[in-house]
Amino acid sequence: MTDPGETPNREPAADPAVDAEPVHTFPVRVYYEDTDAGGIVYYANYLKFAERARTELLRQAGRQQFDLLREQGIGFTVRSCRAEYLAPARLDDILEVRSTVNEVLGASMRLSQRIYRGERLLCDLRFRIAAMNREGRPARIPKDIRDTLAPRIVPPPPDEAEADETEAGGAGCGSTPRQPAAPRDCHSYGVDPSADPV
Numbered sequence: 001m002t003d004p005g006e007t008p009n010r011e012p013a014a015d016p017a018v019d020a021e022p023v024h025t026f027p028v029r030v031y032y033e034d035t036d037a038g039g040i041v042y043y044a045n046y047l048k049f050a051e052r053a054r055t056e057l058l059r060q061a062g063r064q065q066f067d068l069l070r071e072q073g074i075g076f077t078v079r080s081c082r083a084e085y086l087a088p089a090r091l092d093d094i095l096e097v098r099s100t101v102n103e104v105l106g107a108s109m110r111l112s113q114r115i116y117r118g119e120r121l122l123c124d125l126r127f128r129i130a131a132m133n134r135e136g137r138p139a140r141i142p143k144d145i146r147d148t149l150a151p152r153i154v155p156p157p158p159d160e161a162e163a164d165e166t167e168a169g170g171a172g173c174g175s176t177p178r179q180p181a182a183p184r185d186c187h188s189y190g191v192d193p194s195a196d197p198v
Contacts, residue, residue: 022101022151022153023098023154024053026049026053026097027095028094029092035091039091041090043085046089046125054076054129057101073133074141075131075134076132077132079127079128081125081126083126084123086121087117093117096117098115099111100112101149103155104150104153105141107131107140107141110127111126111129112124113125
């Protein structure tokens with residue numbers, strides 16, 4: 001039991017040097033609450049699985065989100081997400097979220113997260129994650145996190161990078177690139193991480 005003002009018990013931070021493999025893996029079992037009436041995983045729950053995996057990736061990098069927010073006033077939010085659903089997961093399946101860091105900039109990062117059952121790819125997710133401060137403004141990703149993630153970075157194949165830009169209305173779409181808009185997601189409002197510090 002803890003006092004009201006006391007920090008909850010937390011696992012010690014992982015040693016980031018222990019595991020610098022490019023692909024971070026996170027196991028997930030499908031519970032009844034994850035499924036719809038037909039026993040199939042509800043599409044939005046893949047996003048929850050991916051978020052848990054990102055939290056564990058950060059923990060493996062030696063940082064916990066609670067501590068980062070409390071000590072430096074920095075949190076992470078989803079700027080954009082692209083999802084392809086290729087096959088259904090079902091009740092009691094054992095899944096694996098495989099996360100790859102594709103790019104780390106001053107205030108944002110891009111990740112690919114693929115969810116598998118065995119070697120069958122079920123869901124392919126692409127995220128742009130932004131760092132923000134308590135006022136909802138872009139914030140630099142702390143140097144220790146950027147340094148720890150640097151050895152993990154695996155740029156996507158050129159065809160995937162072009163597809164991401166095309167879908168975002170960027171280069172390759174055959175029209176004038178749009179000006180980036182402030183994100184409107186379920187976590188925050190008014191953050192414009194497109195103003196990345198170099």
